[in-house]
Amino acid sequence: MKTYRRTLTPVLLFILLTTSFGLGQPSRPEKQPFKLDRLTELGGMGGRAQPMEARLGPVRFLRRLTPRINGLTVEQRTTLDELKQLSPDMRLALDDRSGTPFFMMGRWKEIPLTTSSHFSLTASAAAQLAPGSSVHLAIAERFLDRYKELLRLDDPVQELRLKRYRVDELGLKHLRFEQVYRGVPVWASELIVHLDAHDAVYALNGRFEPTPRQITSVEAEIPANRAIDIAASDLSSRTPILSLPAPIAQQLRYQGPTAKKVIFPMRHTGEPRLAWMVNVRPNLIENWYYFIDARSGELLFKYNATPAQGRPATGRGTDLNGQQRQLNVYQLNGTFFMIDVTRPIFDAQRSRLPDDPVGALWTIDARGHDLERGTQLFQVTSPDGTFTDPSSVSAHANVAAVFEYYFNTHGRRGIDDQGSTIISVIHVTDNDQPMDNAYWNGAAMAYGDGNVAFKPLAGGLDVAAHEMTHGVTQYTANLVYLSQSGALNESMSDVFAVMVDRDDLKIGEDVVKRDFFPTGAMRDLENPHQGLRRGDPGWQPAHMNEFVNLPETPEGDNGGVHTNSGIPNHAAALIIKAIGRDKTERIYYRALTTYLTSRAQFADARIAIAQAARDLFGDQSAELNAVNQAFDAVGITDEATPPPSPPPTATGRDFIAYVRHDYTIGLITPDGSMNIATGSSQVRHDPSGADIAKLSVPRDGKTIWFTAIDGQVHFIDISDLNNMMEFFIRGGIRQQGDIMNFTVHPETTFSAATQSISGALAITIGTFDQPDPNMYFVDLPPTQVIQVPLRIPTTGQGVDSNTIAFTDVIDWFADGSTIIYDAFNVVQQASGEAITYWTFNLLRVDVGDSLPALPPQPEGISVGNPQFGSVTITLVAYNEVDDRTGVIRLKAIDYNQSQIFTLVDPTQQGFGAWRPTFSPDDRKMAFVDVRNLNDAPLLGQLLVADLTT
Incomplete structure (x- = not known):
């Protein structure tokens, strides 16, 4: 039985409204007085309307909100005004969720009140401090x-x-x-202050949280x-x-x-x-982090x-063709060990060879066993x-090549x-099966011998470079292996892989x-699609409009880290093509080690890479221009802009x-000139975010x-945008918290001043699991x-159809006379099977009966998703869903002309439109671009269409 749980429930909701503070408004329908008692007197309802005991309490004040207008609180x-006076050309980017700045650039010369500091220091930071x-x-x-x-x-x-x-x-200082908070670390939250050669603050970046005042005690x-x-x-x-x-x-x-x-x-x-x-760490492959509520024991996230x-993601090529290599090894008592002790990082005094080398390049053998099983590892x-094992020869030679790259090019030990x-x-x-994979586990690089998709992986130079770079990232930006930050982690490994294997x-x-990867490559930075279709092995998105939203679970690839890395990868390829590898690798290494922080997003990466190019080559350089053009080309925008002036009061x-x-x-x-985050309570939604x-x-x-x-009625008073209250x-209706819509x-x-209220609500409480065909x-x-x-x-006198299981989206026309609602219908057949579908109906409050709104x-x-015109009751916009193809169309019906219009058709426009809503004068319509609706909830871009054309 088809339920359309995902298809006909709103993903994003847009309602056009007008704040009114004395200015004129568009002409609206005359109001109709509404008295609740009249519902029980309506003859058309045949006495079916029944009074119930009110289980709803009086209006209560919840809290004063801290709205952010264009991202900023009052x-x-x-x-910000003070900062702008000191540095008029400053640029600022704010984290959309937390409201904290994740990037600031300008020049602020601070005169410290003292030459000593009250900051606490980690042990490693204390060791790094020098005189001055x-x-x-x-x-x-x-x-x-x-x-x-400003930092909150x-x-x-x-x-x-x-x-x-x-x-x-360059003489720049980075702190x-x-x-x-109260001595307890805030997970993955960092901030970097950058000083120029003259000790002026020139930038600040990082992802961190506002002071968590809600935490009143840090005792577990x-x-x-x-x-x-x-x-x-x-x-x-x-x-x-x-x-x-x-x-x-x-x-x-x-x-x-x-546990920390x-x-x-x-x-x-x-x-x-x-x-x-x-x-x-349940084995040598997996490294799990769990977050357990320290008060309740609830599993919050993992x-x-x-x-x-689970599928081939990080494996690379191997030589394994008999080519002879010169290897640096270690000889002891007539036996040669695959331990390279010739590198400048080798510590002979601390090493106990051959079983505990310090500062060596060490290749060891699992001999065809799972690292998960606690198996013994053997010297080669x-x-x-x-050495007669081609895998060991290739692995040892390649790790040496990668070490030499980082040491010689970037001075990294x-x-x-x-x-x-x-x-x-x-x-x-x-x-116990051949492994089609390679991975970095925090201490070692592990290589499988291939199976379905790969030949043996140990000899691939780009394999070694990719896996070693995961380690470099761990010790620098430490990019969290989730969603965009995890995709950046993967992208950095790919970028430096092509710097080593050039x-x-x-x-x-x-x-x-090729049976598995028909293009002959796993990924291609220059051509992420590789001529394949979405979902094929080897396909990656090349632009943000192809971004794939996946859940932050192992089944969802931790939020698509191996999929969405194609977007920053493509930007890197464009930069390499424009300025060459030598300059690009300097820029990327500086961005990774100097500017990126644990929770960096794609926007942070663009800003960090651009700032690194600016540091190395100048503000007007061709290199910086190449970086900006590359990220523009893949749709990763520069969110760091001159900060807006305080907006005028929104009147009308x-x-x-x-x-x-x-x-x-x-x-x-x-x-889009003013965007306000109200900071309200969360709107009711199911765990997937689809409803x-x-x-x-x-x-x-x-x-x-x-x-x-909480399933209860909430509302926000927005009459003063700087002083919102909730x-x-x-x-509820039958029990507390049972309200759906x-x-x-x-x-x-x-009136917020007197907390007096007058009006009415029409409420639905039914769900798929608990039907309720009432309003x-x-x-x-x-x-x-x-x-x-x-x-x-129905056409039978006194006979009504009772196929409605529950209602979902409802809208009250502006004159108060009519409600439109969509309904999930179930029709039982003689066979015992049920036909299910969505439709929408009109409820004339002054008459009482429902009528179908469409044939x-x-x-x-x-x-479903019906929406009245703001002025014209005969105009209704809605969504049509074709269950056979999954196509979502945006349509409108004009009852005056008895015509149905298709406004947006994915087969024509290339995207679907969801949750339509009209402007106050019905001349424009807002809706959501849902080309990625099936990927994850909360996707979509707000679009506004001019209906007069």
Whole structure:
């Protein structure tokens, strides 16, 4: 039975409204008085409308909101004005969710009040400080404290801890801070302050959180060992937790699961939660992080941080063709070991050879066993210096080549830049089967011998470069292996793979099997599509309009890290083509080591790479121009712009209310000049984000009404954009929190000053799992509820159709006379099978019965998401869904002309349009571009169409 759970529920909701503060508004229909008692008197309902006990309480004040207009709070705008006076050409980019700046550029000369600093330091940062560095810390302290309102930090000195201090070859100073609150780290939150050669602040970047004031105590209520048990129990249900081989465990410094107290910003919403971050390595492949609520024990989030995937993702070519190589090895008592001790990072005094080398390049053998099974690892040896295993020869030679690249080109002393041993493990299997993969596990590179998609991977030069770069990234930007930051992690490994293996811009062309990769390469930076179709092995997106949204789960590739890396990869290829590899590799290495932080997104990458080009080649250089053109070409925009001036008071302006990516409510003008994040409660949505409650606005445009995540009626008073307040009505229809959707009567009014309210609501509570074919009318303030059964009259006298299971989207026409609603219908057949479909109907409040709004649709066609015109009751926009093809069309019906118009057809325009809404004068329509609707929730681009043309 087809339910259309995903197809006919709104993904993004746009309602055009007008804030009115004394200016004239478009002509609107005359209001119709509405009295709840009249519903029970309507003859057309045949007495079916029944009063119910009101389970809804009075209107209550919830909280004062902190709206962000064009990304900024009132306090931030005040601080920004001061910064702009000191540096008029400054540029600023704000994190859309948190409202904190993730990039600022300008020039601010700070005079520190003292040459000493009050920042706390990590042990590694303390070791990096040199004579004279204390004044740099003092400058950073003065700057951060002076402009803390813009940063949304209450006390930067107490909330930031110096993690790394570096003076680069250009004389620029870079102070990297980690965020803490009451001594507890805020997960993956970093901020970098950059000083120029004259000690002026020239940039600030990073992803961090506003002060988590919601955390009132950092004392855990469950112990660390309990959090470890919760994580281990969950993980063991998907994979055995085994002991690790001693050499790798020693390099990883892993003695078993650990728990560290952190403040974890919830994914998507940013809500701070005190949590235990539990790290569990069940085997040598996987590296899991669990976040367990430190008060309740709830599993908040988990992910596998190992850069690997279930299908071939990081494997590269291998020579394995008998070619002879000169190898640096180690001889002891007549036996030759595959340990390279000739590199400048080798530490002879600390090494205990052959089993514990320090600063060596070490190749060891799994001998066709799973690393997951705690197997013993073996030395690769030879009695006479001739090694007969081609995989070991290739792996050892290639890791040497990659080490030499990083050391000679970038001065890097190994993966961690501290001279640690670099380990390669060959002949690794997966579940006792040949492994079509290669991966970096935090301490070693592991290579399978190939299976379905690959030939043996150990000899691929770009394999070694890719995997080693994962290690370099781990010790520099430490890009979180999720979604965009994880795709950047993958992209950086691909970019440096083609810097080491400089023959072309392809990945894996030496080792893939053409039966699996028909193009002969796994990835191609220059041509991410490779002439393939979406979903084919080897296809990647080349532009942001092809971005693939996937869940942050192992099945979803941690949010598409191996898929979406094609977009920044393509930008890198364009830069290489424009300025060459020599300049590009300098730019990318500086961006990776100097500017990128753990949670960097694609926009951060563009800004970081552009800033690195600016540092190295100048503000007007061809190199910087090449970077900007490349990222423009792939649709990664530069969000760092001159900050906006404070907007004028919005008087009589049109806004579109919409549900933001974090499920809170936003307001945006049709031209995009003003975008307001209200900071409201979350709108009700299901866990997948596919079903989101409708927004509703009365005639005066001063309030926005919605079903919140608690299933109760909430509304925001937006009469003063700088002083928004949220209110709620406690309760529900049959039980507290059971409201799914509602629409507010057009003449509903509210006074925040007196908290007086007048109006009505029409409410639905049914779902697929709990059908309810009724609409419930509630007066405001709530005193009674009237239940109205929804039935469609038939041609038989006194006979109604009762196929409606429940209703979803509802809209009240501006004069209050009519409600339009879509309904999920179930028709039982004699065979016992059921036919299901969506349609929409009209409910004339002054008559009482429902009427079909459209003629019967062909089999396989459903219609829903109806929206009245703002002025014309005879104009209705809606969505039509073809179940057979999945095509979503945007249509409108003009009852005056008895005509149906197709406004957007994916087969013609190339995209679908979702959740239409009319402007106050019906001359324009807003809707969402849903070409990626099936990829993930909350995708879409707001488009505004001119209906007069």
